[in-house]
Amino acid sequence: MTDPTRPAYSGGPAAKVVATPENAVRDITHGARLAVGGFGLNGIPDRLIAALVDTGVGDLEIYSNNCGVDDWGLGLLLNNRQVRRVVASYVGENREFARQYLAGELEVELTPQGTLAEKLRAAGVGVPAFYTPAGVGTPIADGGLPWKYRQDGSVAVASPPKEVREFGGRRYVLEEALPADVALVHAEIGDTEGNLVFAKSAMNFNPLCAMAGTVTIAEVEHLVEPGEIDPVQVHLPGIFVERIVETGPQEKRIEKRTVRDNNHESEQN
Template sequence: MTATAPASAKVDGDVTTRKVWASAADAVADIPDGASLAVGGFGASGVPDLLVEALAAGDAGGFEVISNNCGTEDYGLGLLLAAGRIRRIIASFIGGNALFAKQYLSGELDVELTPQGTLSERLRCGGAGIPAFFTPAGVGTPVADGGIPVRYAPDGSVAVTSPPKEVRSFPGAWSDREYVLENAITADYALVHAHTGDTEGNLVFNLAARNFNPLAAMAGKVCIAQVENLVEAGEIDPAQVHLPGIFVDRIVHAGPQNKYIEKRTVRDAVED
């Protein structure tokens, strides 16, 4: 599913490359109805906002989204949520997005809640070709036993719950605990944000933006990356590459990201 950039894709006026696309709109234009999307970001940090905005400006919908959370009501994945374009979310945190909670509780949205570390490992395993793994996280809770509401009915009753998962123990050093089986996650597309990328797709993430972005990129069959700084292949020190270009199919030069602040906390003025 590796894509070829259109002939109109240009960098610095004259340089045309296989992976660099002219715009976010071009890069996401072929994402169809019902596609699954692994999306980077943690809160408002490292969100591929330009790609999500381009997707929201199109007509496709019915998406299944895999992401730590769903942005805020007016930023990131919250834009797709507000437009009614998401049918199912695998996430670890509903957070401060009141619309996310409202759609979940009213039965408009299926939600698979997953422990945060488990979610990250499910994405990593998907990218590494590992179909499943055992973890102690969630044993003895509804995560393993089942019963977490996945979908509510319009009257507020629970329509669908999560199924129970296999739990087992292992000999040796692991014999004193039980472990639950978790399946890996892959997605049709990955949308990620990086601080710097080169024309071959090698990416460098900045500080907290190196959260779910590399993992989402690995799990996507087609990975689309927006980068703040685009450089030629070879300009990034190989030792500084966080994600090799083999995982990245399309690159959009987004320029500096809007540093959206999810929650602003200030203290009251102190009188002299």
């Protein structure tokens, strides 16, 4: 994805700091496999995603827990028809995601959440595949899950069966690692060497996606100098990060708000 003849970083060939999100994603190519951190709308690299929307690059394959909502995060890429395939564990609150999938416009591989996390982690540590009990005895292992529909509602592409073996009297299904060309992640704090600190539950998929990417691009709310982060507090070492851009405080959105009906409660009392 990287053109070696173009300077990708603001500080020279060896520097990781990039001036803007636009510069950070400008050489992501058509058809790239992207591991995108966050969970719902929490800890998502929203500035990098918005910059990627502006590039117009398409035919993307996305690895992420889900695809946000219609007007935010990965939903923007879906709305702009830049995504060909998604590997996720939850369709979530994104109506356009569900519509494209059911209409045969989008290929979707639904994967158990823990399995998805381990597939990303395995890619980061160089493990090509692993066995897990999750999904044994279901279409996850047996095959037949609809990955893509035709416009008439019939199944165009179905999942293949996977290898199942027995260990210690229990059956396990073989799952392959999920390496990505590029990882997009969000962190609260990062230093210019790429060491990252994630805030609270943003620890979810961000470190795993960062490990899975051949090139990892991190947006951070606060950029500091090397040594300002206590090494004990580093959640992801800079060895996994190729580019880093400071984007300032992130807008905090709620994917789905549920509130109690106080009037109904008063009537009951």
